Amino acid sequence: xxxxxxxxxxxxxxxxxxxxxxxxxxxxxxxxxxYHGDIRILQGLSMAVRPGLITGVIGPNGAxxxxxxxxxxxxxxxxVGDVLIDGKAVTGMPPWRFIEHGIALVPQGRSLFNELSxxxxxxxxxxxxxxxxxxxxxxxxxxxAQFPMLRERRSQAAGAMSGGQQRFLELGRALALQPRAVLLxxxxxxxxxxxASEIYEFVRELPRQGITVLLVDQNVRQCVRISDHLYVLELxxxxxxxxxxxxxxxxxxxxxxxxxxxxxxxx
Ligand SMILES: Nc1ncnc2c1ncn2[C@@H]1O[C@H](COP(=O)(O)OP(=O)(O)OP(=O)(O)O)[C@@H](O)[C@H]1O
Numbered sequence: 001x002x003x004x005x006x007x008x009x010x011x012x013x014x015x016x017x018x019x020x021x022x023x024x025x026x027x028x029x030x031x032x033x034x035y036h037g038d039i040r041i042l043q044g045l046s047m048a049v050r051p052g053l054i055t056g057v058i059g060p061n062g063a064x065x066x067x068x069x070x071x072x073x074x075x076x077x078x079x080v081g082d083v084l085i086d087g088k089a090v091t092g093m094p095p096w097r098f099i100e101h102g103i104a105l106v107p108q109g110r111s112l113f114n115e116l117s118x119x120x121x122x123x124x125x126x127x128x129x130x131x132x133x134x135x136x137x138x139x140x141x142x143x144x145a146q147f148p149m150l151r152e153r154r155s156q157a158a159g160a161m162s163g164g165q166q167r168f169l170e171l172g173r174a175l176a177l178q179p180r181a182v183l184l185x186x187x188x189x190x191x192x193x194x195x196a197s198e199i200y201e202f203v204r205e206l207p208r209q210g211i212t213v214l215l216v217d218q219n220v221r222q223c224v225r226i227s228d229h230l231y232v233l234e235l236x237x238x239x240x241x242x243x244x245x246x247x248x249x250x251x252x253x254x255x256x257x258x259x260x261x262x263x264x265x266x267x
Contacts, residue, residue, distance in 0.1 A: 023050075023051075023087050024048035024049055024050050024051075024084070024086075024087070025049050025050065025051050025085065025086065025103070025180065025181045025212050026048075026072055026083075026084070026103065027046075027048045027049070027082075027083070027084040027085075028046055028047045028068065028072060028078075028081065028082075028084075029084060030045070030082075031044075031045050031078035031080065031082070032044065032045075032078060032079045032081060033045075033064075033067055033068075033076050033078050033079065033236075034079055035067075035076075040079065040236070041064050041067050042064050042067055042071065042078075042236040042237075043235075043236050043237050044237060045064070045081075045233070045236065045237060045238060046081075046238060047231050049072070049181065050229065051181075051212050052207050052210070052212060053212060053213070053228040053229055054204070054206070054207060054212075054213040054215055054226055054227045055212075055213065055214050055215065055231065056215045056216075056217065056223040056227030056229070056230045057069070057214070057217070057223075057230075057231045057233060058217065058223050058224070058230065058231070058232055058233075059232055059233035061218070063233040063234050063235065063236065064233050064236040065216045065218075065233055066108060066186070069105075069185050069216045072183060072214065073103070073105045073183055074093050074094055074098060075095050077091065078091060085098075085103070086101075099177055099179065102178075102181060103179055103180070103181045103182075103183065104175070104177060104179035104182045104183070105182075105185075106170050106171060106174050106182065106183070106184045106185065106187060107185055108186045108189065109189070110166065111170060112158040112159065112166055112170060112173075113158060114157065115157060117154065117155050117156060118150050118153050118154050118155070118156055118158055118161070118169055119140065119155065121158050121173060122139070122140055122143055122150070122169075122172060123136065123140070124173075125139070125173040125174075125176045125177060126140075126177075139176045139177070140176075142178075143172045143175065143176045146175065147169075147171075147172045149168065150168065150169060150172055153165070162195065163190060163191050163192065163195065164191050164192060164194075164195025164198065164199065165195075167199055168199070168202075171187075179211065180210065180212060181211065181212040181213070181214070182206065182211055182212070182214075184203065184213065184214065184215045185216050186216060186217055186219075187199055187203065187215070187217070188200070188217075188219060189218070196219070196222070200225070200226055203215065203226060204226040207228075215227060224244070224247065227244055228244055229241070229242070229244065230242065230244060230247055232256075240253065
């Protein structure tokens with residue numbers, strides 16, 4: 001059974017953050033977020049997504065991980081505090097403008113047009129420059145080179161593919177616009193284990209392509225394994241954050257993570 005291990009008033013920082021000198025691509029600064037009325041789901045939450053790293057966000061069910069990701073992408077507006085891109089406040093900016101800043105989202109759950117072909121789903125990602133046929137063709141070629149499986153299935157209805165294949169199409173659609181950062185919300189939820197492992201291996205390589213990652217995940221084991229920097233949330237607040245190295249070197253933190261993994265396995 002899961003137990004809350006620490007409940008300090010102040011979040012603990014587990015050692016210096018990896019890439020701590022680079023300014024964040026994205027940042028939440030002391031945000032409070034409410035869905036309805038004045039019940040604040042996030043309270044004083046601060047997080048930074050640093051370039052070239054995978055930043056993982058973990059925490060118990062209902063801790064506010066997905067709410068934080070939606071706030072990062074402008075889908076929820078903070079009641080208090082700010083969202084920043086490259087150090088500049090963009091609080092209240094609508095989600096569709098994030099791609100102009102090179103930031104893409106792969107939301108939780110299925111987001112494809114099931115009846116449309118794989119290729120038409122990719123073409124929709126190119127909507128803003130649809131009249132530039134050469135640019136669309138280049139985006140498709142690049143995506144098919146990265147995901148040969150999608151090229152083979154380009155005429156197939158997206159909804160006829162397996163869950164894992166659909167996830168790769170969603171990733172391909174997000175990457176078609178060559179973002180510098182991608183926000184992933186539970187990328188392997190409801191995906192078979194083998195495909196989930198392939199997705200994590202793919203995500204792990206993204207920084208090598210110059211793509212910064214924010215990964216919100218219930219799969220604590222995989223999130224801890226591939227992240228460079230981890231945030232642990234609890235009840236909508238910062239609990240602990242630090243580099244993956246600091247987590248691996250601190251036995252009390254390891255115990256806490258192990259406890260969560262055990263909890264998840266037993267549940
Ligand atoms: N659309 C909504 N309207 C009202 N409350 C919501 C809404 N979405 C989430 N919540 C509440 O906000 C809190 C945080 O939810 P959130 O989905 O962000 O947590 P999470 O850490 O991502 O959880 P999980 O790991 O279970 O996905 C929960 O108490 C949840 O019930």
